[in-house]
Amino acid sequence: MLRQYELVDRVLAYDPDADEDLLNRAYVFSMQAHGSQLRASGDPYFSHPIEVAGILTELKLDAETIATGILHDTIEDTVATPEQIEKLFGAHVARLVDGVTKLSKIEGGLTANERAAENLRKFLLAMSDDIRVLLVKLADRLHNMRTLHFIPSLEKRQRIARETMDIYAPLAERIGLYGFMDELQALAFQQLEPEGYDTVVKRLEGLRAGSGDMVARIASGIRLLLGTGGVEADVRGREKRPYSIWRKLQAHRIAFENLPDVIAFRVIVPDIAAAYRALGLIHQRWQAVPGRFKDFISTPKRNGYRSLHTTVIHSERMRIEIQIRTAEMDREAEFGLAAHWAYKAGGDTSAPARVAYPWLKDLLDAVDQAASPEEVLEHTRLAMFQDQVFAFTPKGELIQLPAGSCPVDFAYAVHTELGDTCVGAKINGRVVTLRTPLANGDQVEILRSKAQHPDPAWEGFVVSIKARAAVRRFVRQQERAELLAMGRKLYDEVVGRLKLPLSEDAVDAALGRLKLADRTALYLALARQTVGDTALLEAVLPGSTANLKPKKRGRSGPKAAISITGLTPGVAYSLADCCHPIPGDRIVGVGRAGKGIEVHSIDCAHLAEPGESEWLDLHWGDETGTGVARVSAVVHNAPGSLAALTAILAHHGANIVNLTLTDRDRAFHNFVVDMEVDDLAHLTNIVAALRATKAVVSVERVKA
Ligand code: MN
Secondary structure (H helix, E strand, O other): OOOHHHHHHHHHHHOOOOOHHHHHHHHHHHHHHHOOOEOOOOOEOOHHHHHHHHHHHHOOOOHHHHHHHHHOOHHHHOOOOHHHHHHHHHHHHHHHHHHHHHHHHOOOOOOHHHHHHHHHHHHHHHHHHOOHHHHHHHHHHHHHHHOHHHOOOHHHHHHHHHHHHHHHHHHHHHOOOHHHHHHHHHHHHHHHOHHHHHHHHHHHHHHHHHOOOHHHHHHHHHHHHHHHOOOOOEEEEEEOOHHHHHHHHHHHOOOHHHOOOOEEEEEEEOOHHHHHHHHHHHHHHOEEOOOOOEEOOOOOOOOOOOOEEEEEEEEOOEEEEEEEEEHHHHHHHHHOOHHHHOOOOOOOOOOOOOOOOHHHHHHHHHHHOOOOHHHHHHHHOOHHHOOEEEEEOOOOOEEEEEOOOOHHHHHHHHOHHHHHOEEEEEEOOEEEOOOOOOOOOOEEEEEEOOOOOOOHHHHHOOOOHHHHHHHHHHHHHHHHHHHHHHHHHHHHHHHHOOOOOOOHHHHHHHHHHHOOOOHHHHHHHHHOOOOOHHHHHHHHOOOOOHHHOOOOOOOOOOOOOOOEEOOOOOOOEEEOOOOOOOEOEOEEEEEEOOOEEEEEEOOOHHHHOOOOOOEEEEEEOOOOOOEEEEEEEEEEOOOOHHHHHHHHHHHOOOEEEEEEEEEEOOOEEEEEEEEEEOOHHHHHHHHHHHHOOOOEEEEEEOOO
16 A cells, blocks of 8 residues: 555655645545445455556656545545535535545446446536546546455456446546556456456467567567667567457457457657658558557547557568557557646646547537437447437436336326326426437426326337337227227127127136136137137036037048039139128139139129129039038027028028128027038039028028
């Protein structure tokens, strides 16, 4: 652990005018406040803020920021209050400590998503206030990652590593703090992909062992080349970080041996002219790999990064990456934004709240113009949040929703009942339609009415799972109510045909025979036609249709194939519903768009309709199967009439496929019966038998 004087000396080394007293008081205050608290490592807790302050001195930050590092956990983890901090260390430090505290406060107790979202929001708010808050938080996270292996819980380690990979490393990258980014990624990678990490490290070791001190040899070769060409350069070689190799292995699906650029070299030159000269010398000596040259000096990256990049073919099997930059650019690349925060001798040492640095100004502007935080997200490349939208309740509660969500999604996210009864919404005080997409930062007030129900139309525009499920559930309930009403009607009608008052026991017995749980299930089954009229009659009054079972004809079932000649092979056809042609009828075919050929009997009334296309002359083939004929029968309204009718059909082996009571008065009942018959002759016999029966008044075949 850094001692007090060591820490102060480090700051004085780069900023002789630093507020020594502030640092000393912060050190003592923090040590006393944290008292005997311990870290997971067993070290005194106090060692953590001091190490964080130490990391911040590497960035050569001002005394206020260093003091903030020392004090950053006092409000959160000790009895110290913000008022105390302000009184003792001034408003600037108090505001910074408060900013860092806000970032940490929400950890724990929330789900991963809530925590991440909340963190992000607070981050943006805190960063917009003072970017130094972010620098302290990143140093804090870096030290926590360095000591992560002391935490016993695997789950906790992985959660912290995941958060580091998803939020902190990208933020470090965004502000150009590549040194932090590299280390954060390496530590998180080790935790998240222990096997991957081991593999890459082992392979790197193998590579090193097999090639002797290859890195040093190539580096001195480059130095010699440049020196001969008149460019004084400092050449450093380094292997790529395991995590960056791992990412390349993942992204390119190639073998380790084929992975180019495992070794990278950095060439530090005195000035920009020397950088381009060095590039020329290198390209003359080794062949450049096309497409790999990038000039970030004439066109810096948005985060301010400047350098020349190229990849050359160094030897038969090896390509090496070379970065060429000045010392100043190198420092910027390592410390990013922080490089501009560093004390500059003779410069203005007053607290630089907002530095004039192009990308930072952009970022802060974007945050300031809070209308579009998604722009900030874009900048910070926190891809995990780009499919999210964050909105607020009137009370300021944060609601996280999938992007594209509307007020209905919002209402359901707050409470199911609020969703069910919402009728309108106000976004930022303005009345909007329920399908208005929400934007980040919107404050949403839901207008509700107790009389409202979920509208099936909502399903067309809600995007959240919760809202979608609620609307579907409601629609299903509605459909069920309608089905039940329909089923009840069918039941009354069918059972009414029996002309018998049914006892509860009889109904229960019928339910048992149909293997249905209760009347509701029966109504639904009738409405869905999983239980037909005859099945119900048979269940209620066994034997009433007993003889209706089709006689076994050795064919596969009621809808055996029929063959018709005169059709082009392969053309789809169907027997018309209007005239129900059966084998033996004279038939013709009519083409219907999208339906193939409809087969009608020649005397079907529908054939007379105008605009009908040409008739195809058809004939029944040999494999005639069965047809479904429709007859209309009027019977006396008397007990046993229906039974008499069905008995005849059963006797003749005609399978009833549908039986509908179409009309009834005091004297007569009119049934329409659809029955499977072999052919016209079969039907003619049945009709004759029916006409011969006393119970039957009249029978006609229905052909339209
Ligand atoms: Mn901390």
